[in-house]
Amino acid sequence: GAGVSQSPSNKVTEKGKDVELRCDPISGHTALYWYRQSLGQGLEFLIYFQGNSAPDKSGLPSDRFSAERTGGSVSTLTIQRTQQEDSAVYLCASSSWTGTGNSPLHFGNGTRLTVT
């Protein structure tokens, strides 16, 4: 079956522009995560969605970052007024909901964002 799909795979934007990154999770997975992978920084948690519950936004680095998930499926991560420090690979992952945190994550291949 299809895995987690992210688009675009690469995005180059000018400083100050807004960008939207898209994630299509695995069908039937109710949990969806966004992480940011920067060189030497590992994976930084950004935001987590589970079903219709309020998302866990505790990892969003500033109010320039926002995300939504429509219809419990596709998610969009939006970065407004991009800065050079936003350059990174943005990873989306999904998992089935178990209520206990033991379900492994399935990752997409990421969107490489470069802010010039």
Next chain:
Amino acid sequence: AQSVTQLDSQVPVFEEAPVELRCNYSSSVSVYLFWYVQYPNQGLQLLLKYLSGSTLVESINGFEAEFNKSQTSFHLRKPSVHISDTAEYFCAVSDKGAQKLVFGQGTRLTINP
């Protein structure tokens, strides 16, 4: 808040040598533990996980990891590595009852012939 420390950012080893990638986590509450692997130009994928039961868990390609509660560690080992094991390895932890998965900084394993 939970945090994960991978003490080595890079580990170079020779082919067929043993390797240990270290991982320590901060929380003392009940946890689930994972190792993920990212091969060159590929996405992250699950390597192995500890949920409960035996503290020693194994992957299909010869890696193993041992959960040590007293030392809050989950080190990854392989007795004899292959060139194909070249990748970046990430340790991750979630608190039981919480869905949020916290990752370490990653360890880049380089295998030299």
